[in-house]
Amino acid sequence: MRVVVQSAPFDLGAEAEAFGRAPGIGAVVTFSGVVRDLGDGLAAMEIEHYPGMSEAALEEIARAAVERWSLADVLVIHRFGKLVPGERIMMVATASAHRKAAFEAAEFLMDYLKSRAPFWKKEYRADGSEWVAAKGDDEDALTRW
Template structure:
């Protein structure tokens, strides 16, 4: 299990290759990469803040729960912080399991958690405004299936 909270960009393909190579005994690997998107067409950058130490501990806890619940061979969670432009990679989740259903479900579980409960704060900055991103009801509703 590997959890990283970092400011630096990462190469999702290279990360996935390394993850797959170490997924001993797995029959399935699932990955998801999140990208900064600009729904308004006005965002110059997104700033992501977090509390070092607390954030890693929270992500390690939820990744550990996924490992136990779905008997995962391995899990990878990478989440960036700092200033990012639209189109930049913001995060990545990869899960490895003996069977694809478990790998897919665990990845969705982790994504739902990251979207609604992970201790990150996002601020969208545009030419004329700066706004904190509010929680979305759809993201909260997604947690109910777990």
């Protein structure tokens, strides 16, 4: 299990290639989130966090996923700082003996990251900036777990 919170970009291909190499693994699921360019003038998104607190929270939820789905491995990378549209924000990877567990665990981790992970996002546009409010759909998605 590896949890990383960093400001620097990461190489999605290299991370995916290095992940899930242990014996007995039959399924690897990866997901990467990017700053969306919706054509609405978004210039940048700034992601803030409390060092130590964020890593501990992500490690706790990753351990919960390992236990619940008997995962062989988990990777969570989440960036902070100012990011522009098209840049990768995060990556989740899960590895298990079977695909169902890997897919479900990846969805569980993503739902947690979208609704409960201790990160705060601020969007910057030409006309100003604003903090991103929590979305009801993200919170609803977490309730299924």
